[in-house]
Amino acid sequence: MTNTATPRALIVMPALNEAATIGEVISSIREASGSFDVIVVDDGSTDGTAVSARDAGARVLRLPFNLGIGGAVQAGFKYALDNGYEQLIQVDADGQHEPREVCKLLEVMRQDPQIDVVCGSRFKTDTGYVAPISRRTGIHIFAFLLSRLVGQPVTDPTSGFRLYNRRAIELFAFDYPSDYPEVEAVLMLHHHQLRMVETSVQMYQRGGGDSSIGSGKSAYYMVKVLLALLVGLARKRPKVGERRSADKPVTMET
Numbered sequence: 001m002t003n004t005a006t007p008r009a010l011i012v013m014p015a016l017n018e019a020a021t022i023g024e025v026i027s028s029i030r031e032a033s034g035s036f037d038v039i040v041v042d043d044g045s046t047d048g049t050a051v052s053a054r055d056a057g058a059r060v061l062r063l064p065f066n067l068g069i070g071g072a073v074q075a076g077f078k079y080a081l082d083n084g085y086e087q088l089i090q091v092d093a094d095g096q097h098e099p100r101e102v103c104k105l106l107e108v109m110r111q112d113p114q115i116d117v118v119c120g121s122r123f124k125t126d127t128g129y130v131a132p133i134s135r136r137t138g139i140h141i142f143a144f145l146l147s148r149l150v151g152q153p154v155t156d157p158t159s160g161f162r163l164y165n166r167r168a169i170e171l172f173a174f175d176y177p178s179d180y181p182e183v184e185a186v187l188m189l190h191h192h193q194l195r196m197v198e199t200s201v202q203m204y205q206r207g208g209g210d211s212s213i214g215s216g217k218s219a220y221y222m223v224k225v226l227l228a229l230l231v232g233l234a235r236k237r238p239k240v241g242e243r244r245s246a247d248k249p250v251t252m253e254t
């Protein structure tokens with residue numbers, strides 16, 4: 001008999017000082033995707049992010065200090081792996097992502113079970129999204145390079161709106177890039193022969209808080225990511241499913 005049960009899915013929201021938006025984002029996700037568990041990875045916030053997230057009905061994993069976006073997202077992967085989730089949906093806490101589009105990512109993967117990651121793209125079609133010119137230039141440069149490195153079109157390599165299956169969860173739970181991870185993660189998927197596709201989604205400008213990539217950091221961000229791509233091309237990485245004995249399950253603060 002064919003198993004038609006819905007895969008157990010977890011929505012992971014990395015957050016740093018997003019008290020202004022996180023409650024509304026969680027409420028919108030609950031309304032659009034009420035059957036999914038939601039966990040907020042509080043990356044050392046100094047405001048009321050954790051309280052707002054709990055008040056909105058999310059579980060909260062509080063990190064003891066700021067690890068950066070890569071460390072926060074990897075904590076979400078570890079939690080998903082240790083708690084038996086088959087799918088993980090990464091959603092920003094700042095209101096940029098449209099919660100109703102979660103179902104769109106899931107439908108793409110449902111139609112083709114061979115897909116390991118579905119990435120929501122702002123630029124695959126014209127969605128009306130307008131990024132600052134410095135950031136847009138960087139995105140296009142990364143997209144150009146990655147498209148040639150992985151042998152398929154990549155239009156939005158910095159998107160943090162992604163759906164992962166169990167194989168991708170296993171990979172990134174044990175090896176995930178730090179600092180600005182999204183671009184290098186695409187290269188990792190290619191290295192491990194995991195399949196990623198993009199689908200066009202609606203995104204918005206952030207609803208509050210401060211971006212980790214301000215206008216003064218754009219050049220630094222571009223150089224650092226380009227160097228990370230070069231290092232990533234030569235770096236040896238653990239195989240998918242290879243669990244290190246030193247790893248411990250991720251538990252949630254109560």
